[in-house]
Every structure is written in C-alpha cells, then in structure tokens.
Amino acid sequence: MVVVTELEAVTALRAAGCVFAEQEAAVLIEAAPDGDALAHLVARRAAGEPLEQVVGHADFCGVRVRLRPGVFVPRLRSELLVRLAVAHAREDAVVVDLCCGSGALGLAVRRRRPDIRLYAADLDGAAVACARDNLGDHVYQGDLFDALPPLAVDVLIANVPYVATRHIPLLPAEARDHEPRRALDGGADGLDVFRAVVAEAPRWLAPGGLLLSEITEAQIEPAVAAVRAAGLRAGIERNEDLEAIAVAGMR
Numbered sequence: 001m002v003v004v005t006e007l008e009a010v011t012a013l014r015a016a017g018c019v020f021a022e023q024e025a026a027v028l029i030e031a032a033p034d035g036d037a038l039a040h041l042v043a044r045r046a047a048g049e050p051l052e053q054v055v056g057h058a059d060f061c062g063v064r065v066r067l068r069p070g071v072f073v074p075r076l077r078s079e080l081l082v083r084l085a086v087a088h089a090r091e092d093a094v095v096v097d098l099c100c101g102s103g104a105l106g107l108a109v110r111r112r113r114p115d116i117r118l119y120a121a122d123l124d125g126a127a128v129a130c131a132r133d134n135l136g137d138h139v140y141q142g143d144l145f146d147a148l149p150p151l152a153v154d155v156l157i158a159n160v161p162y163v164a165t166r167h168i169p170l171l172p173a174e175a176r177d178h179e180p181r182r183a184l185d186g187g188a189d190g191l192d193v194f195r196a197v198v199a200e201a202p203r204w205l206a207p208g209g210l211l212l213s214e215i216t217e218a219q220i221e222p223a224v225a226a227v228r229a230a231g232l233r234a235g236i237e238r239n240e241d242l243e244a245i246a247v248a249g250m251r
Helices: 008-016 021-031 035-046 051-055 076-088 104-112 127-135 165-170 173-178 192-203 219-230
Strands: 057-060 063-066 093-099 117-122 138-139 153-158 206-215 233-239 244-250
Touching: 008 021, 008 035, 021 051, 035 051, 051 057, 051 244, 057 076, 057 104, 057 173, 063 104, 063 127, 076 104, 076 153, 076 206, 076 233, 076 244, 093 104, 093 233, 104 153, 117 127, 117 219, 127 138, 153 192, 192 206, 192 219, 219 233, 219 244
Parallel strands: 093 117, 093 153, 117 138, 153 206
Antiparallel strands: 057 063, 206 244, 233 244
C-alpha cells in the first residue's frame, strides 16, 4: 500500500508549483479515506487538475457545491451576482441561473432565499448532471433560453463565458486545461454570449425583472451599450474586495 504523509503531500504539491501547498494538502487529507486514496488525489492535483474537481466540491458563498471533473469551478468574485440577486428577489420570485455550470450561483441564492422558485440551464451535459446533483429538479439542458420552459423571470443570473478568445492562452493551466472552453470563451471581445442573452432577455423578464452578468473593466462600455440597445435600464455594480464587476439590466 502506498502511504502518503502530510509532509509528503505538501512536498509534492510544492514541487508542482502549488502556492498554497499546506492548505491544499489539508483539504486533500480531509477528502481521502486512506493513504492510497490520498496518493491518488495528490497526484491528480500535482498534475494540474483544479483542487475543487479533485476533491469533488467547492465551498462558495456559504454553501458546499458538488463538482464533477470537467465542470467550471465557481469563482469567489461571482459572489457579487449572488448578493445582487438576493437583494432583488422577493418571496416566490422566479430566479433563473443561465449557463449554470455546477449550479453554484443558484444554490447560493436559494440558500439565502429559500422562498424563491429556481430554474437552471446549461448547454453542457456534464454541467447539467452536476447542477442536478446540487439543485435537484428544474435543471435543463440546451442552448441558453431554448432550454427553459415558459417563464416570467424576476431575476436572471447569466454568468456567461466572458474571456476574450485571444486571452484564453493566458488563463491559468488548471482552467485552460480542465474546464470546458465553451464555459470560458466569449468570442473576440468576450461578449458574444452576453449579447445573445441580452437580446432575448426582454422576452423573458417580468416587469421589474433584473438581468445580472459578470464582466471585466474593459467590457463595461460595450456591455452597457448592449443592455440599452435591448431596451433595458443599465447599471454597473462593483465590489473591490471580490475584485468583481457586474452589469445589470432591468426591464
């Protein structure tokens, strides 16, 4: 039997370039039932697989999100979308997590507002299976709104891919090599999928309904222009602690 000690795990992770080797080793040790399993988990992480995919979960916004290999790992900055969604949702609000990935954002909103009606959708089959692990019912597979049943949406969280194609090679290897490209690549300026969502959003939003999406500083001007062109009232929200920017569009 191969036995990996905590020191050996830390040493292997450091050698692989993991900056937070001690903390990651502790997470792997907690997840491993025995030494053989720990050796396997350490090897996967040392090979560059995201820690969250290795252990099968991510802690995001106060909830533990189940993850599967090849599914987008929720980012801390996306907590801004959760906060904004929770602030806008009222009792019995219809909330949609579009391009949901693991369903982390919808799960976090529902944890804070259990009285909402939550729906989620993604194009990727692995992501849909993962989201069903986390959310249960009302998770659909398909291309953007085509996946959904008829709804009058009060809060539309659309954490769409928004990395410009030319920037994909600059991403950390664990994202570039272990997350689906279509969960990252937003086209020439990163806003192709966003524009598609915004163009259709007015048909889905209830009066007073709110669209929320994550963007970068460089995308603010074209994103706001797209929201206004769709006939929605545009706004920008920032959070320096989370290093996050969100664009909002209200019907």
